Amino acid sequence: MADDGNKTIIMPNPGGRRRPAPGNGFGQSQPDNIHPAPGEQSPLGHQPSHLTPSSQQHPAAHHVHDLTFGSLPNTYLANANDILVFVGNLNCVEPMADVTSIRREVESLFTGFESNLTALGYPADKIVLARYMLCCLVDELVLNTPWGSQSSWSQQTLLSKYHNETWGGEKFFLILDKLQANLSQNIALIELAYVCLATGFCGKYRLAKDEGAGLFAVQQKLARILEQYYPQADTELSPQWRGIGRGNEASKISTSPWLWASILLLILSATYLFLFFDLRKQTEPVYQMLAKVGWQDIIDQELMNYNQPTSADTGKTPINLSALLRADINAQKVMLGEQDGFAVIHLVHPALFASGSTVPAAESLPSTSAIAQLLTEFQGRLLIVGHTDSTGKAESNWVISLKRANAVKDWLAGVNPQPGRYIARGVADTQPLKPNDSAENRQLNRRVDIVLLAKGAN
Structure with missing residues (x-):
């Protein structure tokens, strides 16, 4: 093993030792001549x-x-x-x-x-x-x-x-x-x-x-x-660890007003974000409850108008949606479905709504002429239901879904203005067509459904 002067050496701290029993080599009186007075020669032998x-012999040597x-x-x-x-x-x-x-x-x-x-x-x-x-x-x-x-x-x-x-x-x-x-x-x-x-x-x-x-x-x-x-005693790391005094001046922490303003701004921002997300979390159930208000009443009222309220009556409304919307179906702008016995037109074009957006892309909406013919032949009410995916942005998904429903409602009213005929609802991400586990599925779930509140459309 080479002699390494820089190796780490563990040295027990002699400070605070208890005095051992006499006769074991320490704790006894030190000879008076161990530390001679200045100018006297040590009897242990002078240092050679x-x-x-x-310094003259070793100008480059380290001081030892x-x-x-x-x-x-x-x-x-x-x-x-x-x-x-x-x-x-x-x-x-x-x-x-x-x-x-x-x-x-x-x-x-x-x-x-x-x-x-x-x-x-x-x-x-x-x-x-x-x-x-x-x-x-x-x-x-x-x-x-x-x-x-x-x-x-x-x-x-x-x-x-x-x-x-x-x-x-x-x-x-x-x-x-x-x-x-x-x-x-x-x-x-x-x-x-x-x-x-x-x-x-x-x-x-x-x-x-x-x-x-x-x-x-x-x-x-x-x-x-x-x-x-040798029990270790609590000792100071350095004999001069305290700073140099400044007379009678008290030590003061000088801080800029901008520092306090920044700290206050940080606290206020953190408080705002906490309250914002906490309020948003608490309002989700409220939106869900409001979205359901009147839904069942609408369904029950429409079902009472037909002899068979629990099944579709295809003979009373001679509207063939598949034929009427064939071009839009082929263009993957719409899908046909059914809910509670009522025909549903799903507006599912991938570009209909961007994530977080409430404005539909005009080129992704169904043919205006086909919708105009549908609204002329079908005289019942229409329920427009807005949906979102599960990746909500700044606004609540409930607010976004309702705004999307209202946007399509305004578009339908522009095609065939009949006040009171169109009912808008937002259900956020509670009724997805597909699981929100991929970008394609989330695009499909960002949709608006048009429910024809009458039996017979197919």
Whole structure:
């Protein structure tokens, strides 16, 4: 696994931790010499000049911020602060730096690390484990730098000097597994191991072919363990997140009158649309009821004029509609039908009415001469019924269908003016000839029916 300085690292937030029991590695008094006063030299070993990038030496180098663990309650991390700072600045070390001098200064950091923990009374075996993990971290990251891999560091690593071992990539994780067997006593060392992994140590996972999945799983497991021991406190995301004050001036939201006018207009428009469609929904049943008013009375009155009110009497009205309207039938302008025993002329030309229109196309109406002859030979009343499809536009389908019926009624009155003979009704889309599931069927349903209120027409 290549060393990627930009990878995401999960770091438990030390803020708000509860103090663990004494003896497990944190919560104890920090040595006075961990943070020396300005101008004093740290007994942990001064930060080597080789380890800090210089703006003169690296004009193009990115500025590196030192990691700071000295303020943490974990004493292992607090005393390993300078070692971890060194690891964080490895990529900024001059390729031609004096590796021998660097090695000498790093060893002095390890000496200070051990001596401080010993002075604090930490068990020797735990100090050895902490040193082992830090040696693994430093050795691996140094040997993965261009200058470190070509230096004498590879001949004698820190691990070989302090622990007489050449590689700790496997043993590091064995130690970590054993530490997890007793979390309460080893949580400080577990956190140190987590920081080593987060800083870049990979060990046996560096050459793994799982693209880092195994190492990531280990880090995730440790993060969950640390979260259990370090409850997160609600902290501010930034120490300076508040804006700069403006004296005694109160913060005011300046808004343009046009903004308020636009908001008001939007509210009024939404209210209008809601009320419009709600009113339209409520008026549909009213239109349907009004369309039925008087319908049955008309039918009953006409049926009473004949001896057989429930069947067609073809002998009393010698009008052959099929012959009279043959040309219009062939031109697909009309269809003949029957309703309640009365002959019905369906005006069904596809272009008779456009969708939403109430004005019939003159070329789609039946022959004026044929209709004039019909109105002369047939002296009864005519019921003109308007229909729509199911795709209503702005006006209600009930209004549109009634307007279509009145338009045909006016056309008939122009052919044969007889006031009171023509009755107009609108039934919207309640009586379709075909289902409104296609454009062709919807065209057929946009029609006007002329009902001859007398028996015998055929």
